[in-house]
Amino acid sequence: MSLKNRKSGVKKKFPKEFIWGGDTAAYLKVETSDEDGKGASIQDYMPHGIMQGPSEVIDEHNLKLKGIDLYHHYKEDIALFAEMGFKVYRLSIAWSRIFPNGDDEKPNEKGLEFYDNVFDECKKYGIEPLVTLSHYETPYHLAKKYDGWKSRDLIGFYEKYVRTVFTRYKGKVHYWITFNEINSIWHFPLMGAGILTPKNLLNAQDLYQAAHHELVASALATKIGHEIDSENKIGCMVLGLTSYPRTCNPDDVIATMEESKRGYFFTDIHMRGYYPPYALKMMEKEGVVLDATDEDLEILKNTCDFLSFSYYMSKCIASNPEQYEKGKGNLTTGVKNPYLQESQWGWQIDPKGLRYLLNTYYDRYQKPLFIVENGLGAKDTLLSEEKDGYWVEDDYRIQYMNDHLTQVSKAINDDGVEVMGYTSWGCIDLISASTAEMKKRYGFIYVDRNNDGTGSFKRYKKKSFYWYKKVIETNGQIIS
Numbered sequence: 187m188s189l190k191n192r193k194s195g196v197k198k199k200f201p202k203e204f205i206w207g208g209d210t211a212a213y214l215k216v217e218t219s220d221e222d223g224k225g226a227s228i229q230d231y232m233p234h235g236i237m238q239g240p241s242e243v244i245d246e247h248n249l250k251l252k253g254i255d256l257y258h259h260y261k262e263d264i265a266l267f268a269e270m271g272f273k274v275y276r277l278s279i280a281w282s283r284i285f286p287n288g289d290d291e292k293p294n295e296k297g298l299e300f301y302d303n304v305f306d307e308c309k310k311y312g313i314e315p316l317v318t319l320s321h322y323e324t325p326y327h328l329a330k331k332y333d334g335w336k337s338r339d340l341i342g343f344y345e346k347y348v349r350t351v352f353t354r355y356k357g358k359v360h361y362w363i364t365f366n367e368i369n370s371i372w373h374f375p376l377m378g379a380g381i382l383t384p385k386n387l388l389n390a391q392d393l394y395q396a397a398h399h400e401l402v403a404s405a406l407a408t409k410i411g412h413e414i415d416s417e418n419k420i421g422c423m424v425l426g427l428t429s430y431p432r433t434c435n436p437d438d439v440i441a442t443m444e445e446s447k448r449g450y451f452f453t454d455i456h457m458r459g460y461y462p463p464y465a466l467k468m469m470e471k472e473g474v475v476l477d478a479t480d481e482d483l484e485i486l487k488n489t490c491d492f493l494s495f496s497y498y499m500s501k502c503i504a505s506n507p508e509q510y511e512k513g514k515g516n517l518t519t520g521v522k523n524p525y526l527q528e529s530q531w532g533w534q535i536d537p538k539g540l541r542y543l544l545n546t547y548y549d550r551y552q553k554p555l556f557i558v559e560n561g562l563g564a565k566d567t568l569l570s571e572e573k574d575g576y577w578v579e580d581d582y583r584i585q586y587m588n589d590h591l592t593q594v595s596k597a598i599n600d601d602g603v604e605v606m607g608y609t610s611w612g613c614i615d616l617i618s619a620s621t622a623e624m625k626k627r628y629g630f631i632y633v634d635r636n637n638d639g640t641g642s643f644k645r646y647k648k649k650s651f652y653w654y655k656k657v658i659e660t661n662g663q664i665i666s
Contacts, residue, residue: 199595200662205606207274207316208267208613208630209559211366212283213250213323221257222296225286227323228334228380235622236374240382247639249617249624254633255643256614260304262645263614266631268311270651271658275313276558276609277304278321278366281347288325289343293350301351305358315359316558316609318423319348319407321366322619324380334380335371335396338477344403345410352414360417363494363558364404367425369452371397373518377619390472401455402482409488419491422456423558424449425518426495428539428546430502432521437505445503445519450550457551459487492606493547496559497590500526500539530564531626535586541593541601548603555604557594561611562586563618563626568634568646578632578648587650591657591665610654614645630654 213229231240233248244251256263267275281288283297308315324334332339352362370378371393375385379396404422411418429445431438447464454462460483469476501520504510510521514532526534540560547555566578573579587610597603612628615635620626624637630651635641656664 197599198661198663199665200598202661204608204661205274205314205556206658206661207272207276207313207607207609208270209276209609209611210256210278210614210616211318211321211323211619212278212280213253213321222300223283223286223294224280224297225282225288226326227280227282228326228329228376229323231326232377233622235618235620236377240376249622249635249637249639252639253617254615254635257300259643259645261307263631264304264307264311264313266645266647266651267613268313270613270630270655272311272313272613273658274316274361274607274609275308275613276316276318276363278318278323279351280323281320282323282325284350285325285343285347286327288328288347289331289339298350298354301355302358305355309358314361316361316363316556317351317355317359318363318366319351320344320364322370322377329376329380329382333382334376335399336379336381336383336392338399340380341399341403341406345406348407349410349414352411352418356415360415360419362407362411362418362420363423364407364420364490365400366423367496368397368400368404368422369424369449371400372448390469391474394469394472394474394476397452398476398478398482401452402485404456405459405486405488408490409485412488421492421494421556422453422490423494423496424452426497426543426547427518427520428497428500428536428543429520430500430523430539432502432504432510435505438503441505442503453493453547453551455486456490457493457553459489461486490553492554492556493551494556494558495543495547496611497540497543497557498560498611499533500536500542501534529562531621533563535562535589537589537593540590541597544594544597544603544605545601548597548601553604554606556606557608559611560587560590560608561628563612563628565625566615566627566632566648568632574649575647576649576652577646578650580648580650583648583650584653587654588665591662595662595665 229250230244233245284293375381408420411420429442431442502523507521513522562583569577614631615627615629615633618626624635632646634644
């Protein structure tokens with residue numbers, strides 16, 4: 187590393203190789219379940235989002251059944267991403283599009299062809315795909331027959347799936363993520379691990395064992411991906427939540443430490459390759475006797491090339507949380523932080539928490555970090571006529587992203603954190619994962635679809651579209 191003084195001039199806020207882009211998920215954007223041989227996923231039975239259990243039949247009013255119909259609009263949408271200047275597009279492969287039941291003998295060729303077409307379209311514009319292998323959409327058959335990742339059998343089914351797509355898309359895809367927000371199993375076992383048994387009927391043994399199966403499968407996918415193509419870069423992905431003690435009371439500090447360990451449980455194993463002592467103690471205290479073979483522990487040594495994460499909010503931890511107001515929008519545990527503002531859905535907005543999280547992850551692992559989800563869900567209003575080239579005036583979204591990217595720049599330049607890139611969540615409007623509604627919008631592109639299912643599916647550029655385009659053009663120099 188050179189220790190020479192920097193030359194005078196404009197300070198670069200982001201490294202030259204920083205990867206800018208956007209992010210979507212298959213189950214929130216694509217098409218009816220049975221088109222071209224696709225099987226049902228757990229999302230087809232979750233019409234109300236993550237807060238309610240599954241239905242017993244597919245609800246025809248589930249907005250996720252058609253999403254924003256990217257299945258038929260992907261060329262138009264990728265062209266819009268290219269117009270913004272995307273270097274990378276994070277998307278997920280629907281497991282049940284490749285293996286409709288999850289345990290099929292042969293893959294669905296039409297499903298494989300669809301992703302061939304999507305990746306070819308990305309290549310046409312010089313956009314690198316960043317592909318999530320499992321993004322909250324376990325094939326429903328695996329959930330129904332095996333109770334999802336509670337069963338060790340799913341490791342073998344997942345291995346067959348990932349071997350298929352790693353082989354098929356060798357040379358087309360170089361960046362992969364094994365599981366989306368793998369730590370969500372603690373709070374949302376259906377969505378995170380395809381477990382149909384209601385959460386209140388699951389015990390610690392069930393959750394830790396299912397988590398172990400996913401961790402082994404993730405490490406196995408990393409091993410396979412590197413063997414099939416040495417150019418592959420494979421990362422894990424977690425729900426990133428900065429945790430603060432509610433007060434300086436040592437009891438709150440200790441409670442925060444304990445809560446943080448539940449998050450590090452997944453990143454430590456992915457990035458270090460073994461169960462750390464505190465994890466073993468956690469399981470011992472909860473009476474968990476993990477079914478982990480010697481082969482499992484050997485597989486876990488296949489560590490990830492990078493750590494990716496989502497970041498939307500922070501939370502406060504108290505030893506006596508009943509004394510405080512709970513964060514209305516908190517997806518996990520935590521009490522309200524009195525120093526922060528909230529989004530329209532009660533999610534506490536904390537840009538500095540992102541800098542803090544980047545530092546904690548990088549200090550812990552010294553491996554590249556990738557922010558693969560960050561954005562503001564808000565009620566956007568489509569203007570009656572075009573104004574200055576855009577149809578939605580979403581200055582609130584621009585401010586949110588500017589403030590978060592400012593903190594990313596500080597983490598890079600002031601703290602020395604290695605950040606690979608940034609993909610905003612919902613670069614085009616999607617169905618909300620948390621509430622399964624359309625009115626909670628994240629995108630730079632407005633999609634004409636409503637909560638009642640009506641709409642033309644026409645795409646409109648928001649003001650943030652042009653702002654983000656300028657961010658990428660200047661490599662973040664316009665961030666203030």
